[in-house]
Each structure stands twice: as C-alpha cells, then as structure tokens.
Amino acid sequence: MRRTAEIAQSDVASAIGAADSTVAGWELGPSVPDQEKLPDLARVLRRDLDDLFPREGLPDLTDLRCDAGLYRYEMAKVIGTKSDGPVAGAERGDRRLKERYVSAMAKAYGVSEDDLLRAQERSMSKAQGEEGQVPEEVIPAAEAPPRTLAEKITLILERSYPGQTSPADEEIAEAINAHAGSHVISAKGVEDLRTGAEAEAAPVVLQGLAAFFGLTPLYFEPHDAVARQVYEGLRLMSAAKQGKVGRVRARGLGTEGLPANVLSILNDLASELDKAAPDTNE
Template identity: 40%
Template sequence: MPPRQFDGSLVRAVRRRRDMHQRELGEMVGVSGATVARWESGQDFPKGEKLPAIASALGQPLDELFPHEGPPDLQLLRCDAGFSVSEASEIIGASRVPVSNAESGRRRLNDNYVQPLATAYGVTEDELLSAQDRSFGIRPASLRDDQKAAPHTIGEKINFLLQYGLTGEEALSDAEIARLVNHHVPAAAVTAEVIAHLREGTVTEASDDVRAGLARAFEVPPWLFGDDAELTPLVREFLEAIRFIGSIHQGQVLGLAARGNSEGLSVEMMAGINRLVGELRHKLPEVQDGE
C-alpha cells in the first residue's frame, strides 16, 4: 500500500493562508522552524507519526492534506495514532523488535500485544489484525477498493499499463498497440479496432497469440495477460509496484512519510524500487507455475 503523500508546497500554502510562521508550526508539532522550511522545500520529509500533528496544527483533515490509497497496514495505524516505533514498543512493554518485525512483515505480533496496541491506536482488535495481514501482503479479495486496484480482464490490464507503464512515455494509441503486437507475434494479426473493443470491455476474450503479443508490447511477463480472475498476493504486489512507479512518473507521489522515512525519494531509493520490479518479473512466473 502506498504511504501517505506529502506535498511540502501544499503545506506551505495552507500555513500561509492561516498567517502562520514556520516557527509557529514547528513549535506546535515539536520541531524547529528550520525543519519545517526543509519539509516545505522538499529537502526533507516528516516522519509518518508527525503527519497527524501537522494536519491538526493547520486545521486540515488528515486524509485531505496527506492522502493515501487503500486500507491501512500496521505502520499507517501507528503513524496515524501519532506514535513512533519506540513509543508503540513502550505501550506493550517490549523492545522495538516486535513492532518493527510486524510492520515489516517478518514476524507477527504476540497475541498479548494485540489488545493494548489496538486500544492505543484507536481501532478494534479485528481492525488491527486486518492491518497486520496487509503488512504481510495479505489483502482480502472482498475489499472493494482492492478489487478496483487490481485489473482482471485483458482490457483492464491494457488500460492499467497505459496509465502506469514503467517507461514514462506517452500512452500508446490502439493502432500503435496493434502494430507492436503484430510485430512481436505475427500470428496474432490483431487490429486497432480489436484493441479498442478489448479496452472498452465489449470484447473480453483473446487468443494466446494476442495475449503474448500484448505482453511483449508492454514489456511485461506473459503471465500478466493470463486468464487470472483470482489474482494472487504476489501478482498484486507486482501491480502495486507498477502503480507506485507510475505515480512517481506522474508526480503524484512526492515523499514517503507514513513509513517513517525522513529522506524522501532519493536516487538510491528509486533504483531500489526499480530493482524490486525487476526481481518480481523473474520471481513471479516461477511461483505461479509451482502453484
């Protein structure tokens, strides 16, 4: 799940509308005015647990000032409650390890920690456990927003890749998609009209040759255009990685705050994200074949 988006220029605009100095905002959230200046200029980003205090100080709803997509995981619950990892650890009387492990999907919380953390975060135990599932990459298929986020039909996948494709180039036309499909897989013999019908949903079936050609045209693994009405968590993870990088290309993601990151999107981080996508491309077909 993407973190809350932080736009320093928006924070600056809201602060100025309230006739508030950077020093005043800093005092209200427990940092210096210079720190606020770095946030607003994009040189730095606040930790996730600071976002509720910033929104409150500026008199803005948290979800409007710092939006995020989808239901929360454990880290977002903690940050939205205004707790650091150390503070959350104090609540359960433990070191930072149990909280950090659960948030990073390495080891689940001890049952004894669930109730006190749920109370501190202001959620039910079931909500906390659902958030923990999401930290481990488990997303119930019944969640409406999750269904919307994951394309199922061939047309939905084409539209998804046109919107979030990794190259950052202009979207391909139906004619160009057809040309690429026929170039890579001559046996497909698909037309621009067929591509348009697929994208519109008036046609939902396609031959294996067309599917293979679409995968080559969009430079994605062939299984992505398979007939998979039930998408696995790993496939969803791959699609979310595409969506995340596509959002970066479009300037929609301006900083990583809800994850406790204070450095924003560095060149190294972007390289790491791209490496992740590359690894998933090779990893996922093997997992799928073994199921």
C-alpha cells in the first residue's frame, strides 16, 4: 500500500511519530502497530480506515477509542478525571460508564451517544464470555410523538434517510402534484409546511405526502396514538438501516407503544435480513 501510494518509509514514520525501524518491522511482519496508530497509518497512506484494516463485527469501546486515534491514558483528560480508570473498567467489561462521561467520550470518538452505549454493551458481552454474539438491542422509550405538521415532516426526513441525502422540497412538490394529477403545491409551499410557516395543508397535499413517503395518511391526522405508532416504526427503521438492531425490545412504552405482534414481525424481519446479508448494513 505504501509503495502504491509512492510514499517513503521514512515519511510514514515521521508522519505518525514512529522510528523508521518500527515501520519496517510492521511491514516485514515481526511486529504490528498499536491499534491506536491505525487511523494515522490510514491517513498517511490515503486509504479508508475500514478498507485498510477491516474489522469483523461491530466495534466495542476499545475499537471506538482506537478508531479515534486515542490512547487510553489520554482519556482522563477527556472525561475530566485524575486517571483513565473509568474508561479502562468499561473497556474490560468490569463496570459501565457513568452517565456524565458518555457525552464527552462520544464527542471525542466522533460517534453518537447511542453508538457509544451499544459499543459498551459489546464490551460487557465479551467480558462475560459472549464474544461473537450480538446483544439484544434496546429501542429506548420514545419521546412524545410529533404533533405539528412541520414536526411530522421533519421527523420523516431525519429518520427515513440515514446516511443519505433526504429529498429536496422541489422533489417532494413534484411527487405531490403527480399524485394529485394537478398543480396543488410549489416547492416554496413544501418549505413552508416543513418549517412551520404554514401549519395546515389541503387533504390532497397530505395524501400526496403520505404516498411519497410510503406512510398511512393517518400519520398526518391530529391523532397522537397513530402518530406514535408511525414514530416508533420510523425510529426502528432508521436504526435497522444503520445495522444497529439485531432484536427489538420495547421498554417504557405504554399502551400506545408497539404491539407485541408488531414487535414479533419486526424481529422476524430483522433475523431474515441478517441471514440474507449478515455483513452489510443495508
């Protein structure tokens, strides 16, 4: 890889703060670089980290830290403690992180807090001799479902297109007009609905929105229970598309939460998807 990139061995060593002989040892095989050095190596060689150093399975806490190029001793400063003990304990699976450390660590690692907590559960599972098993993921209790039309449209755009560019106002307007069979809304009109400048829309517009996003038109009606069901589904789909859901358990949901039969269907679907493409996040 280094030769393909036409980079001298000494330049690699200089860029990552290592001796020339150290880099030579890595290339010849007698030694391997610290996991914390891999991001710098990928950067110097102008390759994607996952491409140059592929990982089997999802990351645990140690993986996230190393992917950020941080040594454990550096974590004391990140979480504001005298030692890296809390991080070391969590990485070993001895004890979970205190809530006050989560935000700072997620920011330092460049991941979401949910991603950090999922990695923590994988570290715990490894410590309990369950390495290689995918822990049951928990969909947290939902916040209040979206109530206004603007909140509902924003939620769909945020949750339905993880890692992708959500459709523009022009595209949505064109789809609504095509569904209606006439010009019923402009791109500016969609923007006004999305931002809350306009609080209501004609039934034909709401039907077009539902058809475009593949949702029931009831989602746009002022009925909290229906909105909550769609909201839960969108949150689940967003997590599933990012490969973060192996099984689903509803916790803290009241009678408006996902019914048991729906959870069963979704778990069966997740299992089938995993069998069909276990190594992808599609």
